Amino acid sequence: MIGRLNHVAIAVPDLAAATAQYRDTLGAWVRDPQDEPDHGVTVVFIDLPNTKVELLHPLGEDSPIAAFLQRNPAGGIHHICYEVDDILAARDRLIASGARVLGSSAPKIGAHGKPVLFLHPKDFSGCLIELEQV
Numbered sequence: 001m002i003g004r005l006n007h008v009a010i011a012v013p014d015l016a017a018a019t020a021q022y023r024d025t026l027g028a029w030v031r032d033p034q035d036e037p038d039h040g041v042t043v044v045f046i047d048l049p050n051t052k053v054e055l056l057h058p059l060g061e062d063s064p065i066a067a068f069l070q071r072n073p074a075g076g077i078h079h080i081c082y083e084v085d086d087i088l089a090a091r092d093r094l095i096a097s098g099a100r101v102l103g104s105s106a107p108k109i110g111a112h113g114k115p116v117l118f119l120h121p122k123d124f125s126g127c128l129i130e131l132e133q134v
């Protein structure tokens with residue numbers, strides 16, 4: 001059901017420092033920061049040959065990243081995103097198998113303008129999973 005790894009998202013306490021490190025130390029091609037007010041994050045997209053990395057930083061009062069950074073002050077992997085062809089079929093199959101979809105279980109439009117869902121990390125080896133329909 002799942003396809004390619006679309007991205008790995010890393011929550012960072014200092015977006016400028018993390019961006020500079022990926023650009024200058026790791027030699028990656030990084031994009032400009034992008035505010036995503038609907039998701040409470042500022043994102044820097046990093047394009048790699050086979051996938052993407054997204055640096056996440058809190059934006060606004062109720063950012064879902066803020067609590068994560070309180071627990072992980074140095075930052076850390078926040079979620080990984082797998083591609084699916086049909087997000088509603090994927091959701092229904094996951095719910096039927098007992099997995100929990102976060103929120104209302106209705107897909108939202110994600111940072112790339114595509115429908116996304118998040119799956120409860122306790123159901124997937126402690127890893128928050130995002131599914132994105134491509």
Ligand code: CO
Nearest residue numbers: 007009081130
């Ligand atoms: Co993501």
